[in-house]
Amino acid sequence: MIRVDNVSKTVRSGSEELTILKGISMEIKAGQSVAIVGASGSGKSTLLGLLAGLDSPSSGYIHLQGEDVTAMTEDERAALRARAVGFVFQSFQLLPTLTALENVMLPLELSSAKGARERALELLEQVGLSARAGHYPRQLSGGEQQRVALARAFVVEPDILFADEPTGNLDAVNGGHIEELLFAMNQQRGTTLVLVTHEPHLAELCERRFEMRDGQLAEQH
Amino acid sequence: MLQLRRLLREIRGGELLLLAVSLVLAVASVAGIAGFAERLKLAMGERSLYFLAADQVLVSPSPLPPEWLEKAENSGISVAKTVSFRTMVYGSAADPADEKMLLVALRAVSDRYPLLGTVQFSDTVYGNAQESAGGPPRGEIWLDSRAFAMLGIAPGAEVEVGEARLLASRVLVDEPDRSSSINVYGPRALMHSGDVASTGVVQPGSVVDYRYLFAGDTAQLDSFAGWLEPKMLPSHRWRTLTDNQPALAQSLDRAESYMLLAACLAVALASAAIALSAHRYGQQNIDRVALMKSLGASRRYILSFYARQGAVLLGLAVLMGGLIAEALQGLLFQSIAQLLNVEVPAGSWRPLLTGAITAGVCLLCFAAPPLWRLSRVSPMRVLRRDQEQDNAGLAMPLLLGGGAMFGLMLWFSNSVALSVAVMLSSVVLLLLAAALVLLCIRGARSLSTRMAGSRQRLAISNIYRRRYGNAFQLGSIALALMSLLSVFLLREMLLKDWQSQLAEGTPNYFLINIAESELAELDGFFSENGVAHAGIFPMVRGRLSHIDGVPMADTDIDANTAGLNREVNLSWSAELPSDNRLLAGKWWSNTAHTSTDSDRLPVSVESEVAERMGAELGTRLQFNIGGQTLDAEVTSIRGLDWQSMRPNFYFLFPANSLGRYASSYITSFYLPAEQRPLLVEVMSAHPTITLIEVDAILAQMKEVVSQLSAAISLIVLLLLVCALLVCVSNVQLSLDTRRQEYALLRTLGAGNRFLRATLFLEFAFLGGLAGLVAAVGANLCLVALQIWALDMAPRVHLWSFLFTPLASAVLVTVLAAGYGRRLLRTPAVALLRGR
Incomplete structure (x- = not known):
C-alpha cells in the first residue's frame, strides 16, 4: 500500500542547508493503522506531507498503491489524492465561506462525482451533524468542526487516511469523541490510517507505532 | 451552483466585496461616461438640425x-x-x-x-x-x-x-x-x-x-x-450643416474632454482598487487553495475555479455597472436637459461593451497575476503554515496593468495626448511618491531615535520596516487623491473660465459698418447714456491672396476650413488688445508705420488661423484690399478668446498703417434690457450702422455653464467614490499585514490605547504624506493640461498644498480607525491563531 525507500528531505534556510528527514524507509500494508509520534520539529509533519504526495522528497522513492509518487507531477499527485486519499487536520481546515454540507461535498465536487449532496448528507448523519448541515464553520464548536472534517475525509471512501494531530485542538471530551469516530469509521471501511500525534494513548490505539527522532524513523515494538 | 453561492457569500462577507465594487465602478464609469458622450453627440446632432429648420x-x-x-x-x-x-x-x-x-x-x-x-x-x-x-x-x-x-x-x-x-x-x-x-x-x-x-x-x-x-x-x-x-x-x-454656435460647441467640447479625462482617471483608480483588492483576495485564499490541493484539486482546477469565479464576478459587475451607468446617464442628461432642449436619443450597446471590455481587461491584467500565483501555492501549507510561498509582489501586475490601462485609455479617449498625459503623470507621481516616501521615512526614523515616545518610535519603525510596501501604497493613495484633486480643481477652473466670459457687463450688442464721420456722435451717445463699450476698432476688408509669394489657390490650405475663403477684417492698434496674449514674436513699438514707408508691414496673426494657414514668424503675406495689394510679414502670433464678445481680429497692423484704405469701425457694448429703447434711438439716427444682437447667445451660454457645472459635479462625485475605494483597499491591505504584529505586541503587554495610538500615528503620517504628494502631482498635472490641452493660462493652487495633506491624513486615519477597530478588539490568541 505505502512503501518508502530511503527518503531524505533537505530544505534551504538562508545560506544553510537543513536536513529534516534522513534516509527513511518503511512499509505500510493495506488496512493497517499506523501512528507516527515524536517531539515538535522532529519531522513528523514533513514525513506525512511526503507520504500524502503534498511535497516531494530530496531523494529516495515513495510508492502509494504501487505508483511511484516521486516520479509524478504535482497535478498527477493531486489526482491520486482526489482518488485515494483523505485528510484530517489539527486545525480542521474547513472553508469558512461554505456550509458544513458544502464542505463535505467539496472533495466529491473536485472529482466530479455524482450524487455529492446525498452522500455528503449521509456522512454528516454518521458523524451526528445532519441537523447542522446548513451551518457555517464559525457557527460550529471545535469538536463539531472536526466531525465535519471527518465526514469530509471519509466521503470519498479513501483507501488511505492521513490524520495530523486530529485531537490536538480539542478538549479531552471532544477529543475522545473524535478518536472513537475516527477509529470506528476507519474499521468500518477498512481504510489504511496514518496518524501523526503527540498523544501516547491515541498512538496506543494504532496497530503499529513509529517514532521520529532527529529526522530518523524507528518502529516501536 | 456551489461556486456561485460561494462567490455571493464572499461578496457579502467582504472578501470579494471591494473587488466586486471596483469592477462595478469600472464598468459604471466607463459605460456611463462613454454612453453620455455618445448620446450627447447624437442629441447635439439632432439639435443642430434645428439650425437647418429641417433634416x-x-x-x-x-x-x-x-x-x-x-x-x-x-x-x-x-x-x-x-x-x-x-x-x-x-x-x-x-x-x-x-x-x-x-x-x-x-x-x-x-x-x-x-x-x-x-x-x-x-x-x-x-x-x-x-x-x-x-x-x-x-x-x-x-x-x-x-x-x-x-x-x-x-x-x-x-x-x-x-x-x-x-x-x-x-x-x-x-x-x-x-x-x-x-x-x-x-x-x-x-x-x-x-x-x-x-x-x-x-x-x-x-x-x-x-x-x-x-x-x-x-x-x-x-x-x-x-x-x-x-x-x-x-x-x-x-x-x-455648419455649426454656427462656436461658443456652445467649444464649451461642450471642453466638457466632453473633461469627462473623458475623468473616465480615464476613473479607470485608473478602479484598476488600482482592483489590483489591491485582488492582491488581498489572493493572500486570503492561500490557505484555501492549499486545502483544495490537499483534497486533490489540480493546478488546472484551481485556475479554472478562479477563472470561473472571475467570469461570474465580471458578469455581475457588468449587469450592476450597466444599471448604474444607465442611472448615471439619466442624471447627467437630466442636469443638462434644458440645455439640449431635444429628446435625448437612446444610446447603443457600445458604451456598455466598452465598459465590460474595460472591466474584463482590468480583471485579467490586475487580478490574474495574484490568482496565477495562488495556483502555485504548495499543498504542504495545510501541514506547515511556514511553508514559503511564491510572492513576486506587485511589480508584474503593475507592468502588465499599466500597459493595459494605457491601451484602454487610448481606446476610448481616442486621444494620444490625453492618455500619455495621464499615464506619464501617474508614473512620475508613483516614482515621486516612492522617492519622497523613502526619503521622509528615512528622515523620520533618524529623528525618532531621538524621540522619547515609544509610540512614535514604534509607528516610525513600523513604517520604516515596510517602507517599500508603504511607498507603493502611499503612491496609490496619492494617485487617487491627485486624480480627485485635479478633477476638482479643473472643474473650478472651467467654471471660472466660463463665468468670466459671462461676467456682468459682457457686451451683448455689436455695431458694425460705423463710418468715420459717425464716430464722434456715437462716442457722445455712449458717454451720455453711460454705456460702456469695448473700444471702437477700425476695420478694413481685404482678401488674403498670397502666402510667401504663393497664390492662395496654389497652396494646399483648405481656404474653406481656414475661414480665409472670403474677405477678412484687418485692423490696427498701437497696443496689444487687453484680452489678447502674445504667444510668439514681438509687439511693435510705438513708432508710426504706414503702408508706404516700407515694402512690408509687420502683422500680428491670431494663433489658430496662423496654424491653419501654416504661417510662422517671418512668413510673408499679401492682401488684396479693393484691388490694391498690401504686403506684410508676420512679426507676432496672438492668442485670443473668441468667447469674450469683444471685437477681435485675425490680422492686426500697427496703428494708422492702413490709413489709405477705406475703413469702417466696429464696437461692442453692454446694454441692460431696460435700456433697450436706446437702440431705436441710435439706429434711427444712424440707419447705415448694422446692429448685431448676441443677447440670445449669451443667455444660452449662461445656461450652458450652469447645466454643465451640474453634470461635471456628478463626475467629480464618481471620481470621489473611486478614490475612496482605492484608499479603503489600501488601508485594508495594510491592516492585514499588521495582524500578527499587533497580536505579538498585545501578548507582550501592549494595551489598546498604545496600539490605537501607534495605528493612528502611522496612518496619519502616511495619509499626510500622500496628500502632499497628491497636491504636488495635481498642480503639475493641471499646469500641463492648461498649457497643452485646454489652452488656458496656467495657475497653481497654493491652498491645495496645505488642505490636501490635512484632509488626506484625516481621511486615511478615519478609515484605518474604522477598519482597525475589529483588529484592535480581537483577542491576542485569536490573532495568533490567524482567525
Whole structure:
C-alpha cells in the first residue's frame, strides 16, 4: 500500500542547508493503522506531507498503491489524492465561506462525482451533524468542526487516511469523541490510517507505532 | 451552483466585496461616461438640425419641378419652401413726405415652415421674444426691430412690398435657420410665400434663393435623396450643416474632454482598487487553495475555479455597472436637459461593451497575476503554515496593468495626448511618491531615535520596516487623491473660465459698418447714456491672396476650413488688445508705420488661423484690399478668446498703417434690457450702422455653464467614490499585514490605547504624506493640461498644498480607525491563531 525507500528531505534556510528527514524507509500494508509520534520539529509533519504526495522528497522513492509518487507531477499527485486519499487536520481546515454540507461535498465536487449532496448528507448523519448541515464553520464548536472534517475525509471512501494531530485542538471530551469516530469509521471501511500525534494513548490505539527522532524513523515494538 | 453561492457569500462577507465594487465602478464609469458622450453627440446632432429648420435642405437658384416635391410628399416626407430675395419695403405714414423706404432681406415661407424648431417673434420693437410654430399668415409680414425703427413705424402698421400691401403685425426676432439665409446682418423680414406672386417683385432674372426643406425618417430621406441624385442639376446642392454656435460647441467640447479625462482617471483608480483588492483576495485564499490541493484539486482546477469565479464576478459587475451607468446617464442628461432642449436619443450597446471590455481587461491584467500565483501555492501549507510561498509582489501586475490601462485609455479617449498625459503623470507621481516616501521615512526614523515616545518610535519603525510596501501604497493613495484633486480643481477652473466670459457687463450688442464721420456722435451717445463699450476698432476688408509669394489657390490650405475663403477684417492698434496674449514674436513699438514707408508691414496673426494657414514668424503675406495689394510679414502670433464678445481680429497692423484704405469701425457694448429703447434711438439716427444682437447667445451660454457645472459635479462625485475605494483597499491591505504584529505586541503587554495610538500615528503620517504628494502631482498635472490641452493660462493652487495633506491624513486615519477597530478588539490568541 505505502512503501518508502530511503527518503531524505533537505530544505534551504538562508545560506544553510537543513536536513529534516534522513534516509527513511518503511512499509505500510493495506488496512493497517499506523501512528507516527515524536517531539515538535522532529519531522513528523514533513514525513506525512511526503507520504500524502503534498511535497516531494530530496531523494529516495515513495510508492502509494504501487505508483511511484516521486516520479509524478504535482497535478498527477493531486489526482491520486482526489482518488485515494483523505485528510484530517489539527486545525480542521474547513472553508469558512461554505456550509458544513458544502464542505463535505467539496472533495466529491473536485472529482466530479455524482450524487455529492446525498452522500455528503449521509456522512454528516454518521458523524451526528445532519441537523447542522446548513451551518457555517464559525457557527460550529471545535469538536463539531472536526466531525465535519471527518465526514469530509471519509466521503470519498479513501483507501488511505492521513490524520495530523486530529485531537490536538480539542478538549479531552471532544477529543475522545473524535478518536472513537475516527477509529470506528476507519474499521468500518477498512481504510489504511496514518496518524501523526503527540498523544501516547491515541498512538496506543494504532496497530503499529513509529517514532521520529532527529529526522530518523524507528518502529516501536 | 456551489461556486456561485460561494462567490455571493464572499461578496457579502467582504472578501470579494471591494473587488466586486471596483469592477462595478469600472464598468459604471466607463459605460456611463462613454454612453453620455455618445448620446450627447447624437442629441447635439439632432439639435443642430434645428439650425437647418429641417433634416435636409436643398438649395436652388430656381423653383424645383413640382413632381420632385410630390415624390417627396408621397414618400411620407414633410416639405416646406423658403424664397429669399432683397427688396425695398415702404413704410406708410400719414404724411407721404414722412414715408420711408428700406432695403431688406425678405424671406417668404410656406405653411409648414419651419419643419424643425420655432420662429421667435415679439409684439414690441426690441421686446421679449416669444415662440411661434410657423411664420406669418398670408397678408402679413414680420419685420425685425431694426426695420421697424428705420421705417419709423410700429407693429400694426401697413407696409408696401412691391405691389402688395401687407400688415406688419409682429416683430421678427429669430428664425431657426437664420444664419443660413442671405445677408445675416441686414434688416430682415418674413412673409408668406403665397403672397410673393402678388408683390410682383420676383421676375425672371431676379436674384432669388430657393430652399426646399425636408423632414422625415432617415430611410425615407435616404431613398428620396437616392431618387433625386441623378436628376439634380449642378446648381442644386444639399445644404450641409455648419455649426454656427462656436461658443456652445467649444464649451461642450471642453466638457466632453473633461469627462473623458475623468473616465480615464476613473479607470485608473478602479484598476488600482482592483489590483489591491485582488492582491488581498489572493493572500486570503492561500490557505484555501492549499486545502483544495490537499483534497486533490489540480493546478488546472484551481485556475479554472478562479477563472470561473472571475467570469461570474465580471458578469455581475457588468449587469450592476450597466444599471448604474444607465442611472448615471439619466442624471447627467437630466442636469443638462434644458440645455439640449431635444429628446435625448437612446444610446447603443457600445458604451456598455466598452465598459465590460474595460472591466474584463482590468480583471485579467490586475487580478490574474495574484490568482496565477495562488495556483502555485504548495499543498504542504495545510501541514506547515511556514511553508514559503511564491510572492513576486506587485511589480508584474503593475507592468502588465499599466500597459493595459494605457491601451484602454487610448481606446476610448481616442486621444494620444490625453492618455500619455495621464499615464506619464501617474508614473512620475508613483516614482515621486516612492522617492519622497523613502526619503521622509528615512528622515523620520533618524529623528525618532531621538524621540522619547515609544509610540512614535514604534509607528516610525513600523513604517520604516515596510517602507517599500508603504511607498507603493502611499503612491496609490496619492494617485487617487491627485486624480480627485485635479478633477476638482479643473472643474473650478472651467467654471471660472466660463463665468468670466459671462461676467456682468459682457457686451451683448455689436455695431458694425460705423463710418468715420459717425464716430464722434456715437462716442457722445455712449458717454451720455453711460454705456460702456469695448473700444471702437477700425476695420478694413481685404482678401488674403498670397502666402510667401504663393497664390492662395496654389497652396494646399483648405481656404474653406481656414475661414480665409472670403474677405477678412484687418485692423490696427498701437497696443496689444487687453484680452489678447502674445504667444510668439514681438509687439511693435510705438513708432508710426504706414503702408508706404516700407515694402512690408509687420502683422500680428491670431494663433489658430496662423496654424491653419501654416504661417510662422517671418512668413510673408499679401492682401488684396479693393484691388490694391498690401504686403506684410508676420512679426507676432496672438492668442485670443473668441468667447469674450469683444471685437477681435485675425490680422492686426500697427496703428494708422492702413490709413489709405477705406475703413469702417466696429464696437461692442453692454446694454441692460431696460435700456433697450436706446437702440431705436441710435439706429434711427444712424440707419447705415448694422446692429448685431448676441443677447440670445449669451443667455444660452449662461445656461450652458450652469447645466454643465451640474453634470461635471456628478463626475467629480464618481471620481470621489473611486478614490475612496482605492484608499479603503489600501488601508485594508495594510491592516492585514499588521495582524500578527499587533497580536505579538498585545501578548507582550501592549494595551489598546498604545496600539490605537501607534495605528493612528502611522496612518496619519502616511495619509499626510500622500496628500502632499497628491497636491504636488495635481498642480503639475493641471499646469500641463492648461498649457497643452485646454489652452488656458496656467495657475497653481497654493491652498491645495496645505488642505490636501490635512484632509488626506484625516481621511486615511478615519478609515484605518474604522477598519482597525475589529483588529484592535480581537483577542491576542485569536490573532495568533490567524482567525
